[in-house]
Amino acid sequence: MARTGLLFLIVAFFAAILCVLSAPVPVEEEARSIEKRTSYTGQGTWYEVGMGACGKRNKNSDFVVALDAGLYGNGQHCEKTMTITDTQTGKVTTAAIVDKCPGCGHGSLDMSPSLFEHFASLNQGVIKIKWSFN
Template sequence: MKFNAIILTALIALTGYAAAAEDAPRGHERKAQFLEKRTSSKRSGGGKMTWYGGGMLDAPACGGKPPGKYDNVVAVAQNSGYGSCNQKVRLHYKGRTEEATIRDYCADCGFGHFDATQGLFQKFADLDVGVLSNVEYELL
C-alpha cells in the first residue's frame, strides 16, 4: 500500500512537470522572445559613447546626404537590436540630454555603444575625453 502511494505521488509530480514544460517556451521560442525584447521600438538602457568624424562621415550606411560634423548623428553596431537606420535616439549623460538620428553603422561598436559626430559628443564632453561611460539612451 505504501509503495502505491509513492508511485502515485511520483506520477502526480511528473504530470505537473510535463504540463509546466509543455507551457514553457522552447529554445527557438526563447530566442525569438529575447530578440523581440532587444529590437522593440521602445528600448532603453545604458551604454557608452565615442566620437567619429572626417572621411568616416562621407558615406553613411543608411544612405542620404552625408552628415556634417555638428549634426546630431550616431552610428551603432549593425543588427545589434538597439537601433536601426534613421531611428531617433535620446541620449542622456550627466544632466545633459540630446536627441540624435542613427545614420551609420560602426564596425567596432558593441551593444549599447553609440559613435557620435564630434559636435554631438562635444555637447556632453570635450573630445579629449574620448569615451563616455554610463550614457543612458532611449530609442524613440
C-alpha cells in the first residue's frame, strides 16, 4: 500500500513538472508582433541628413527618419521600416530608420527633406503624424 502511495506521488510530481514546462511563454516573435501593432503619435519635422547614428551615410532624397532617443535605444530599430501618416491630410508613406533624434519627443520623428515634402512644404516645418513599425 505504501508503495502505491509513493508511486502516485512520483507520477503526480512529474505530471506537475510537465505542466509547468509546457506552459506558453512569450517569445521574441510575439514581442515583435505586438510592437508592429503599436502606433505612435507625435510631430514630424525635417533635418539635413548625412551620417546617421546607424552608421550609414544617407541623402536628403532618401525616405529616412531619425527616431526619438527613447525609442532608438541602442539602435535595435536601425534599418527597420515604418508606415507614417500625416494625420491632417491622410497622406501615407513608408521610410527607413537611420538615425537618432535627441531633441524629438516620444513618438516624434525627424525626416529627410524629401520625405517631409511628401507630406508638406519644408516651410511648414512641423506636421502632426501617426506611425507604426512595419
